[in-house]
Amino acid sequence: MSDNAARGRMYGSELMPWAVVLVFGGFLVLFGGVWLGGTLGAAVTGSGWHPPEFSLASFGTLLTEGPGRLWPGASPVGVVAGIVLLFGAVIALCVVAVRKVMSYISRPKGLAGLRELAALAPAGIAARARDLRPSLKGRKELHPDETGNLLGDLSPNGPELRSSFEDVELDLMAPxxxxxxxxxxxxVLRAQGAVLLTSNKSDVYAVTRAEREKAGRVWTFDPQGIAHAPREMWWDILADCHTIEGARRLAGHFVASVNDDQSKKDFWISAAQNTLTALFLAAARGKASVLDLLAWLADPADRTPVDLLRDVNMIAMAEQLQGTVRGAVETRDGIYETARQCVACLLDPEIVAWVTPDPHLAQFKPHDHVLGRDTLYLLSKDGGGSAAGVIAGLADATMRAGVVAAERMGGRLDPPMTAVLDEAANVCRISDLPDLYSHFGSRGINVVTLLQSYRQGSRVWGEAGMDAMWSAATVKLLGAGLDDADFVEKISKLVGNHDVRTPSISKSKEGTSRSYSYRLDPVLPADRIRALPKGTALLLATGVRPALIRLRPWYKEPDAGTISAAAKAETAAITERAARSWSGGPPQAAESSASRWQREAVTLRKPYGG
Structure with missing residues (x-):
């Protein structure tokens, strides 16, 4: 006899007792279900509770003579219906149990469960919201959107999870x-207070605009025609430049729009930022216009900005600017040319019109915006000629206005402000955003920065800056398509390892022995993180083990039909405006009157009101 045959006989002898038990158990379940279901069916149909003898003979009688012998006087239909319904209920319960077991088994071991995420679950986040928002105290019932920002549902079948109003978020996902x-x-749709959104596309604008109009006024800052929205507002770009800090911040936004790495500023970039700071300060203090500032840049020999700084007793700044002007011609021209490149977008009259005072249109005031429920859409293109510097300046001014308002309220905005910085690395390069992250969270300003990858952020803010933003973000979502091998490997290590039990079976003539060994495997290997399905994300929240969540797309929500209809109407309007723009059709009435006023009232070197 061969070894295989001997081994087969040994296996068969070992399995035989289990096969007998399995057959007997199956028969017991079958007959027990028939016995109980038939008795219940008979009782329900009016024959009373008269169960037959629970024996093999009863089962044989049922097979040979039918249910009438076991349940005399009972309706055969009722008996059969009782049996069918009982087995159907048992099968349904088994399916539910199997699905729950399979979902538990399929969930990667080592990730956070509901118990660990209790602070982000509905009850925990509601209690946190009452502590953070004085306006909610005393109210028994709270709308879920009043308690926190929706993150998604705990995978696979968990409850919804929300971040608190003091959390700041960093999300990394591929296109x-x-x-x-x-x-x-x-x-944007669920925001309770003021909203700020930056983007280089019109999709979010088209979906949310109609709904946000129900909450408050919608301000659309679209200098490059992303949504082809008519110009119905203007923002005073020099409003915050009356101080050196404000002027330097605005200059930094324009410099960041052309400098790919804020950690690597060469001499020309730094000198250009200093020069722009002085010119912005001179224009603001001297009540000059942006067009005047461009004229000063075009003619470095113009002493007007120096004189304006001296007139307002900014002597040191005036001397510094004069020193740059009187320096070596090659150096001066290099500094001024770099500065001109930084603000090149303002040479476009379609862009500069949005930041030039216009009595025919409403003025956007950040300090008023943050106190209500209005919405500000900041749209700009990527690449050369973009208005990224202007967008970053307005976004920064709005968020800093939120900080000032929070301080006046006792430290925190209520209701909180929502700032969604979509495509932040392309259209909203606020150079010190990593340093402001934790500060914004404590002020009730919920900042959500959306990037395509960690490396994209590093190119803008440098490795140190991106590390600072990563550390300051109290909530991080990592979605599908992260292809940076080094970063994904780091995340795998951050998620951690878990013990994997490996059985080992030994067989001999004396019998079978089983032993177990343990090894450490990653909870989520790098390849599995990279292959996360679309619509899912890895949640990293401060103080909690990582968890997998399922995002909640807006089009799967109960009110998606209404929102979708409004989005289609807005998209059609955008298409119509785009076609009219490309065909050279007539401009909007407000645009036309504003342009006429600008041509009549704005002249180079002539301050407004002069």
């Missing part, structure tokens, strides 16, 4: 992984 549909749109 088409759900950043807009699962994060940006829901945040």
């Amino acid at each position: 088409r992984a759900g950043k807009s549909t699962g994060i940006a749109v829901p945040r």
Whole structure:
């Protein structure tokens, strides 16, 4: 006899007792179900509770003579219906149990469960909201959106999870992984206070505009025609430049729009920022216009900005600017040319019109915006000629206005302000955003920065800056399509390892022995993180083990039909405006009157009111 045959006989002898038990158990379950179901069916149909003898003979009688012998006087239909319904209920319960067991088994071991995420679950986040928002105290019932920002549902079948109003968020996902549909749109739609959104596309704008109009006024800052929105507002770009800090911040935004790495500023970039700071300060203090500032840049020999600084007793700044002007011609021209490149977008009359005072249009005032429920859309293109510096300046001014308002309220905005910085690395390069992250959270300003990858952020803010933003973000979502091998490997290590038990079976003539060994495996290997399905994300929250969540796209929510209809109407309007623009059709009435006023009232070197 061969070894295989001997081994087969040994296995068969070992399995035989289990086969007998399995057959007997199956028979017991079958007959028990028939016995109980038939008795219940007979009782329900009016024959009373008269169960037959629970024996093999009863089962044989049922098979040979039918249910009438076991349940005399009972309706055969009722008996059969009782048996069918009982087995159906048992099968349904088994299916539910199997699904729950399979979902538990399929969930990666080592990730956070509901118990560990209790602070983000509905009850925990509601209690946190009452502590953070004085306006909610005393109210028994709270709408879920009043308690926190929706993150998604705990995978696979957990409850919804929300971040608190003091959390700041950093989300990394590849294109088409759900950043807009699962994060940006829901945040804007569900926001309780003022909203700020930056983007280089019109999709979020089209979906959310109609709904946000129900909450408050919608301000659309679209200098490059992303949504082809008519110009119905203007922002005083020099409003915050009356101080050196404000002027330097605005200059930094324009410099950041052309400098790919804020950690690597060469001489020309730094000198250009200093020069722009002086010119912005001179224009603001001297009540000059942006067009005057451009004229000063075009003619470094113009002493007007120096004189304006001296007139307002900014002597040191005036001397510094004069020193630059009187320096070596090659150095001076290099500094001024770099500065001109930084503000080149303002040479476009379509862009500069949005930041030039216009008595025919409403003025956007950040300090008023943060106190209400209005919405500000900041739209700009990527690449050369973009208005990224202007967008970053307005976004920064609005968020800093929120900080001032929070300080006046006792430290925190109520209701909180929502700032969704979509495509932040392309259209909203606020150079010190990593340093402001934790500060914004403590002021009730919920900042959500959306990036395509960690490396994209490093190119803008440098490795140190991106590390600072990563550390300051109290909530991080990592979605599908992260292809940076080094970063994904770091995340795998951050998620951690878990023990994996490996059985080892030994067989001999004496019998079978089983032993177990343990090894450490990653909870989520790098390849599994990279292959996360679309619509899911890895949640990293401060003080909690990582968890997998399912995003909640806006189009799967109960009110998606109404929102979708409004989005289609807005998209059609954008298409119509775009066609009219491309065909050279007539401009909007407000645009036309504003342009006429600008041509009549704005002249180079002539301050407003002069």
